Amino acid sequence: MDYILELNNVSRHFGEKENRAEILKDINLQIKEGEFVAIVGFSGMGKSTLINLMGGLLEPSEGEVRCKGEAVTGPAPDRGVIFQNYSLLPWLSVEGNVGLAVNQIHKDKPKHERKALIEKYVDMVSLTPAIHQKPKELSGGMRQRVSVARALSMDPDILLMDEPLSALDALTRSVLQDQIINIWKSTGKTVVLITNDVDEGIYMADRIIPITIGPNATLGPSYDINIPRPRNQKTLNHNEQYRKLRAEVIGFLNEEKRKEQLNDTTDSSSYPLPAIEPAVI
Numbered sequence: 001m002d003y004i005l006e007l008n009n010v011s012r013h014f015g016e017k018e019n020r021a022e023i024l025k026d027i028n029l030q031i032k033e034g035e036f037v038a039i040v041g042f043s044g045m046g047k048s049t050l051i052n053l054m055g056g057l058l059e060p061s062e063g064e065v066r067c068k069g070e071a072v073t074g075p076a077p078d079r080g081v082i083f084q085n086y087s088l089l090p091w092l093s094v095e096g097n098v099g100l101a102v103n104q105i106h107k108d109k110p111k112h113e114r115k116a117l118i119e120k121y122v123d124m125v126s127l128t129p130a131i132h133q134k135p136k137e138l139s140g141g142m143r144q145r146v147s148v149a150r151a152l153s154m155d156p157d158i159l160l161m162d163e164p165l166s167a168l169d170a171l172t173r174s175v176l177q178d179q180i181i182n183i184w185k186s187t188g189k190t191v192v193l194i195t196n197d198v199d200e201g202i203y204m205a206d207r208i209i210p211i212t213i214g215p216n217a218t219l220g221p222s223y224d225i226n227i228p229r230p231r232n233q234k235t236l237n238h239n240e241q242y243r244k245l246r247a248e249v250i251g252f253l254n255e256e257k258r259k260e261q262l263n264d265t266t267d268s269s270s271y272p273l274p275a276i277e278p279a280v281i
């Protein structure tokens, strides 16, 4: 089987000697073309480091990352990264921010074609009415949609999303979850979503993989999510598979936390397991 993205025995540390911090250890992951994979875990365990390794923004200390069979040696347009903090240029409009990517990738195309491309991607995230607005005039959800449009406009094969929705309120978050699912379905791209929200991962992805607690964090088991699509946020709570999967993944994370606490008695937090509310139908 050929995989679009592979991580083979990838480890990453920062610093040297007494400052050396072992962040990720022996990460093995194979992702098929068109798959939607969610990676979930506690804060500070190395999730951003992992997405940066996939994007080629960081090099592994050991092991290798391969994209379409080739070793990854740096960032490339076939892997679009969407960051948590939008990273938009404040002095450019929506059109200007998306245009940066379009002009970079499609510099050989005439101006009118580049303009049409910008408009196409802005429309894909439903931001046409705000196309001339600057980031400070946009809500958090709108800014994140600009980031999504900018990543899409490079027409990458893989979208790497680093907690793209975690700064948003619950309602905006759920609207954007559906928008990202629709974009994934209509474009056939491969998506890797980093999230701190097990429910979000199960709702959106084809499989969900918890990351263990560092130092030397690694990936836990991969859980297939066979819940039929389209999924319904309101009725998912009643789905047996969803409830079972949710309990298993949260159980895995809490067990990791418990193991960590045996070594460190100062931290008593665990993964929050909110009661599943009856679905509103």
Ligand SMILES: Nc1ncnc2c1ncn2[C@@H]1O[C@H](COP(=O)(O)OP(=O)(O)OP(=O)(O)O)[C@@H](O)[C@H]1O
Pocket (backbone or CB within 6 Å): 014, 015, 021, 023, 042, 043, 044, 045, 046, 047, 048, 049, 050, 196
């Ligand atoms: N460039 C760097 N130099 C030194 N340490 C780093 C560097 N980048 C990340 N780290 C450390 O690696 C660890 C993992 O960081 P990372 O941002 O990957 O975690 P995360 O799981 O994405 O966290 P969060 O959910 O809070 O965003 C942290 O302890 C962080 O301080």
